[in-house]
Amino acid sequence: MNSPGWATREFFLNNLDTFRAIYEARPIRxxxxxxxxxxxxxxxxxxxxxNPELIIDxxxxxxxSAWLFKQACPNAKVISFDVDTSQRKITCEGVEYVDGDFSQYDWSGIPGKSLAFFDDHQNAYNRIQQCNWFGIKTIMFEDNYPPQQGDCYSPKKILSCSGFRDAEASQSKNKPEKISMRRKIAQKLTRKLQDPNSQQSQMEQFQAIHIKRNDWDKKILESKLEAYIEFPPIYQCDFTRWGDAWDRNYPTPTPLKGFISSQEAINSTDIYANECKAYTWICLCKLK
Ligand SMILES: C[S@@+](CC[C@H](N)C(=O)[O-])C[C@H]1O[C@@H](n2cnc3c(N)ncnc32)[C@H](O)[C@@H]1O
Structure with a gap:
């Protein structure tokens, strides 16, 4: 699969220091x-x-993340969606906050240069279909989980032909805050769906779903993709966020700055090293 031409290791390395200062200024510590x-x-x-005209968060x-996109592209319109807006701590000028799902917004008249960023743990296959329909060609997925992990059907799973089985049960030990958040949202959604005035919502991640192993999702996705990149980790630790070793179960691009032990990550004064375990194969899909 082609990578976008600009996305080179040298380019990433050259920008790491510039971003440190922006990260240091983040409003949510x-x-x-x-x-x-x-x-x-x-x-x-x-x-x-x-430099898109519109960023969907x-x-x-x-x-x-909405704050971040305003730092990157001050002139872009940023529309930020959530189905549980009670969690929001900041309001950024120039960001439109929407209580609801991206698929239920009026996208008629959407600018040609739009970027959609999904960090909502929904089914990536559906998200790509929706983007294609709305005319959005550039899409990022933050939680691009490998086959045996995570709570959503990700591009990495699709391209691995693994299907999807919710790994919540096996992860609840390791990621308590994410799981309880997900439960809260599921309860809220159930209430919303019971309300006859609320719009029907596509939220199958919150119903028990199972996608069997298959290679047809991969074939269709590949036929729609012009380029795909899994951005490399900056540092890679000896153990994954799930506590197991990085091995052939977790095919991963070579880290930009190298391999470190968990102890080195904890002791490092470099924030990229400290937080390296949060990496989940963040990716960019460019549609034809
Ligand atoms: C991992 S958090 C997002 C983190 C945020 N992008 C950041 O970087 O700080 C996932 C969020 O997705 C929201 N969510 C769940 N389902 C959603 C949906 N269908 N549309 C939009 N947001 C959704 C959850 O309420 C939760 O706030």
Whole structure:
């Protein structure tokens, strides 16, 4: 699969220091459950490089990602979606916050140069179909989980032909805050769906879903993709965020700055090293 031409290791390395200062100025100091430095770096760099007119931020949470996109592209329109807006801690000038799902917005008249960023743990296959329909060709997925992990059907799973089985049960030990957040949202959604006045919502991630192993999702996706990149980790630790070793179960691009032990990550004065375990194969899909 082709990578976007601009997305080279040299370009990433050359921009790491510039982003440090932006990350240092972030308004949400504790963004556990949301993006940390590595993923924020690639999201900022992609937005800044592509300079879209419109950025869709699906998964507002406390508001950090919408803030980030405004730093990258001050002139872009940023629309930030969440189905649980009670979690938002900040309001950024120039950002439109929407209580609802991206698929239920009026996208008629959408600018040609738009970037959609999904950090909402929904089914990526559906998200790509929706983007294609709305005319959005440049799409990022923050939680691009590998086959055996995570709570959503990701591009990495599609391209691995693994299907999807919710790994929530096996992860609840390791990511308590994300799981309880997900439960809260599921309860809220159930209430919304029971309300006859609320719009029907496509939220199958919150129903028990199982997608069987298949290669047809991969074939269709590949036929729609012009370019795809999994951004490399900046540092890679000896153990994954799930506590197991990085091995052939987790095919990963070579880290930009190298391999470190968990102890070195904890002791490091480099924020990219400290937070390296938060990496989840963040990716960019460019549709034809
Ligand atoms: C991991 S957090 C997002 C973190 C945020 N992007 C950041 O970097 O700080 C995931 C968010 O997705 C939201 N969410 C769940 N389903 C959603 C949907 N269908 N549309 C938009 N947001 C959704 C959750 O309420 C939660 O706030």
């Amino acid at each position: 504790d963004n556990a459950g949301g993006m940390l430095s590595t993923h924020m770096f690639y999201s900022w760099l992609t937005a800044k490089t592509l 699906s998964g507002t949470y406390k508001g950090q």
